[in-house]
Amino acid sequence: MDGLSSKHPLTAGSAPIDTPRHTQLEAAALEQEMLHVALREQRAILENAPVGIVFTLPGQFKSCNPRICEMLGYTHAELSRLHPVDVFGSARDYQALVAEAYPVLAAGGLFEKPEHPFRRRDGSMMWARLRGRAVDPGAREAGTIWIVEDVTDVRQTLIEVQAIMTNATVGIMFVRNRIIQRYNPAFARMFGYRDGEALGRSTRIVYRDDQAFHDFGATAYPQLARGIPYRSETELVCKDGSPIWGQLNGYLFNPDDPDLGTIWMFEDRRQERFDEIQLRNALLENRAILDNAVLGIAVVEEGVTLHCNSKMEELFGSPAGGMDGTPVRALYPDEAAWGLARVETARSFGAGQVHTAEYLLSRRDGTRFWARLSGRLFDAADRRGRSVWLLDDVTARREAADAIRRARDELEIRVAERTAELAGANALLQEEINERRQAEARVHHMAYHDSLTGLPNRALLSDRLDLALKAAQRNGRKLAVMFLDLDRFKNINDSLGHATGDHLLREVARRLCAAVRDSDTVARLGGDEFVVLLPDIKGAQECAGVADKIIGALATPFPFEGHSLHISPSIGICLCPDNGADVDTLMRHADAAMYHAKAAGRNNYQFFDQRLNQAAARRFELESNLRSALAHKEFELHYQPIIDTTTRRLHALEVLLRWRKGGSDTLVGPDEFIPILEENGMIVPVGEWVIRTACEQIMAWQGQGLAAVPLAINLSARQFMHDGLVDSMRRILGETGIDPSLVEFELTETALMQHGGRTLEILRQINGMGMRLSIDDFGTGYSSLAYLKRFPVRKIKIDRAFVRELEASAEDRAIVAAVMALANSLQLSVVAEGVETEGQYALLRSHGCQFAQGYLFARPLPAGEAAQLLASSVLEAIER
Numbered sequence: 001m002d003g004l005s006s007k008h009p010l011t012a013g014s015a016p017i018d019t020p021r022h023t024q025l026e027a028a029a030l031e032q033e034m035l036h037v038a039l040r041e042q043r044a045i046l047e048n049a050p051v052g053i054v055f056t057l058p059g060q061f062k063s064c065n066p067r068i069c070e071m072l073g074y075t076h077a078e079l080s081r082l083h084p085v086d087v088f089g090s091a092r093d094y095q096a097l098v099a100e101a102y103p104v105l106a107a108g109g110l111f112e113k114p115e116h117p118f119r120r121r122d123g124s125m126m127w128a129r130l131r132g133r134a135v136d137p138g139a140r141e142a143g144t145i146w147i148v149e150d151v152t153d154v155r156q157t158l159i160e161v162q163a164i165m166t167n168a169t170v171g172i173m174f175v176r177n178r179i180i181q182r183y184n185p186a187f188a189r190m191f192g193y194r195d196g197e198a199l200g201r202s203t204r205i206v207y208r209d210d211q212a213f214h215d216f217g218a219t220a221y222p223q224l225a226r227g228i229p230y231r232s233e234t235e236l237v238c239k240d241g242s243p244i245w246g247q248l249n250g251y252l253f254n255p256d257d258p259d260l261g262t263i264w265m266f267e268d269r270r271q272e273r274f275d276e277i278q279l280r281n282a283l284l285e286n287r288a289i290l291d292n293a294v295l296g297i298a299v300v301e302e303g304v305t306l307h308c309n310s311k312m313e314e315l316f317g318s319p320a321g322g323m324d325g326t327p328v329r330a331l332y333p334d335e336a337a338w339g340l341a342r343v344e345t346a347r348s349f350g351a352g353q354v355h356t357a358e359y360l361l362s363r364r365d366g367t368r369f370w371a372r373l374s375g376r377l378f379d380a381a382d383r384r385g386r387s388v389w390l391l392d393d394v395t396a397r398r399e400a401a402d403a404i405r406r407a408r409d410e411l412e413i414r415v416a417e418r419t420a421e422l423a424g425a426n427a428l429l430q431e432e433i434n435e436r437r438q439a440e441a442r443v444h445h446m447a448y449h450d451s452l453t454g455l456p457n458r459a460l461l462s463d464r465l466d467l468a469l470k471a472a473q474r475n476g477r478k479l480a481v482m483f484l485d486l487d488r489f490k491n492i493n494d495s496l497g498h499a500t501g502d503h504l505l506r507e508v509a510r511r512l513c514a515a516v517r518d519s520d521t522v523a524r525l526g527g528d529e530f531v532v533l534l535p536d537i538k539g540a541q542e543c544a545g546v547a548d549k550i551i552g553a554l555a556t557p558f559p560f561e562g563h564s565l566h567i568s569p570s571i572g573i574c575l576c577p578d579n580g581a582d583v584d585t586l587m588r589h590a591d592a593a594m595y596h597a598k599a600a601g602r603n604n605y606q607f608f609d610q611r612l613n614q615a616a617a618r619r620f621e622l623e624s625n626l627r628s629a630l631a632h633k634e635f636e637l638h639y640q641p642i643i644d645t646t647t648r649r650l651h652a653l654e655v656l657l658r659w660r661k662g663g664s665d666t667l668v669g670p671d672e673f674i675p676i677l678e679e680n681g682m683i684v685p686v687g688e689w690v691i692r693t694a695c696e697q698i699m700a701w702q703g704q705g706l707a708a709v710p711l712a713i714n715l716s717a718r719q720f721m722h723d724g725l726v727d728s729m730r731r732i733l734g735e736t737g738i739d740p741s742l743v744e745f746e747l748t749e750t751a752l753m754q755h756g757g758r759t760l761e762i763l764r765q766i767n768g769m770g771m772r773l774s775i776d777d778f779g780t781g782y783s784s785l786a787y788l789k790r791f792p793v794r795k796i797k798i799d800r801a802f803v804r805e806l807e808a809s810a811e812d813r814a815i816v817a818a819v820m821a822l823a824n825s826l827q828l829s830v831v832a833e834g835v836e837t838e839g840q841y842a843l844l845r846s847h848g849c850q851f852a853q854g855y856l857f858a859r860p861l862p863a864g865e866a867a868q869l870l871a872s873s874v875l876e877a878i879e880r
């Protein structure tokens, strides 16, 4: 490898020349000189050659130039000592190259290898282009000359370029004379060609048609020729004819040598174009939306309207584009409104929220309208950044809302008023309901209770008795019904007045209730009639105990307004089941027993027995017969004389009613039937009949020429209370033509007291007609000086109860004396009734009694007999 050194100079290869000696010498010297020159030149070439030159013998470097040392990093001496294999990557690599090169070298050919790796002294690899030629192809040991060209950098560059080509996402194509020289995988993918498929083909294949191919060439190549890269976005076509849109960039390889061709890079921008189209469409759509939006839309930045839609301009009365670049402040009517809007907007944006509010805004012409604004920052992080605002004219809505609010307020007022009215009405209604309920309760209570005492009435008693009967029958127990009537209550009531009577009844009710158990029922049937129901009783003995208790309870006088009232009961007792098993029977039997108690002297109790039932039956029969008695003309009048005690002559006749029951011979006395007539009200027509008949009788007697004596006609309490009494009397007087002074009416104290304030008026009317009045049964009631003074009565009649014992009773005599004194002081006449003995008569006369009536003089006489009495002879008999 030192063949390039001076030890073994290479020959010039020229042949010896046959010249003269000196000439030969000179020629030789010249030749020598020329050889030296040539040798120096060659050495200079070898030493300065940019490629490595090595002369190898089998297994050794014979010689080499500096460049190869430089390439491999060895000194010349180091390299000379190496075996060639040392500069190869491995022995196998060396062997492989020798095996590859030897046939070529042996054949005298030039062995070439574009690149082969060698290992440098520092271990790094060097890629070199190898060219070798045997010095003597026939003699391997003659050695081989190798030219070694370092292509490491070029190779690296090629690798890098290849890598770029391979991995580029853009399509790259090398073109020369519009023929495709090379293209990368990306190009192949984009245009649908396989590797190498498009090589050598015209670039026409990427154009739509010839015209496009031509047009492109006409545009691009002149530009490239001027050294200006070609750039454009263009549409090409793929192998399958589909269009492909992309960015096309073209360059000349070497502007100085256009023939080297061009390089084209194509970036597929179909997606971007699609996105752009989409974006453009979206923008167009947005623009259309904005322009057609019913809301005003504006973009605002730093208090300035950047742009807005046509609706916004319309709302503010601005021409197209008139609001762009104008301050938002101008949209507000004043500084205060603008300031408030800013503060509120800043607060919302600061909180990362959309700002929504309603503001009064100002149009371009100064008019105002209410707008609902809704602003949103483009970037929530940039509070001072750009914002978009939606604006809606809500004036109409607000006015409508105001109208609705006003209407609602008015409605609420009206509703409140109406509610108040309704509440009032409701309260009234409620009050009415309550009143009605109370009234109903009262009515119900009244229906079942006695209004005076509050005790159960007949109806409620009947219910309770019915229930008690069923319970008693179910349980096999007894019950008792006690019928209770107050003795002489009528006298107290008539003489002391209703108020006293009422008070007494209430007190009696209270004491009765206190006397029995709570489980017993005390009822008031009316008047002075009470019933006590004992629903659970063992027998008659227990009943008698209760009756005694009641009698005891009422025995204590009842104090009232300074009076000490005495009352006693007559009690009739009836037991179930002994005396009856139903309500009617028990009530009827108890009633009958009560009458029996009355008959037995009052202030006692009597148990029912069947005989009483018969009496009750008779009473019932009487009552039913009485109803037809008047029509059947079964009544007749008897007349009892009243004599003047001074002359013992007939003074008057008392008219006494008799009932010829059923037209029989026996007469029924008034004590038996008058109470019944009073009870059923028939006393009014019967009483009128009595007055009329008596008057007619007088007229008849007068017509017969008999002496005219006054007639004393009894008026019962109920008759006196009847409203038609006075008219009836006036009618009878008129119709009979009787002298009114011949008619005298006898009224009991009871009757006089029962009519209250009307009594005096009626008495005056009777008196005013010329008829006279007297007080019957005087002394049995509450004989009051006051009414004697006030009432227009002429006469009082001492009850026969005081006359009966007159001879024996000093007390009765004292009473008669007192009555006489009273009558005298009031200038009243006195009639004593029931005079049966001369002794009684004498005593009465001695007390100054002017008139007397009794069996001593005459019994009540039929009209015929009374007419005879009127004859003087009979009068003589009376006078005796």
Ligand SMILES: Nc1nc2c(ncn2[C@@H]2O[C@H](COP(=O)(O)O[C@H]3[C@@H](O)[C@H](n4cnc5c(=O)[nH]c(N)nc54)O[C@@H]3COP(=O)(O)O)[C@@H](O)[C@H]2O)c(=O)[nH]1
Binding pocket: 640, 654, 655, 656, 657, 658, 669, 670, 671, 674, 690, 714, 715, 716, 776, 777, 800, 833, 834, 835, 836, 853, 854, 855, 856, 860
């Ligand atoms: N409202 C009416 N009441 C009338 C009428 N007719 C009668 N009466 C009243 O009936 C009661 C009973 O009357 P009478 O049975 O007729 O008894 C009268 C006399 O017979 C009776 N008398 C008369 N003298 C005696 C006597 O000496 N002893 C005795 N034991 N009885 C005698 O007295 C009755 C008259 O009483 P008076 O009326 O109080 O004067 C009786 O209360 C009548 O009032 C009538 O039409 N309407």
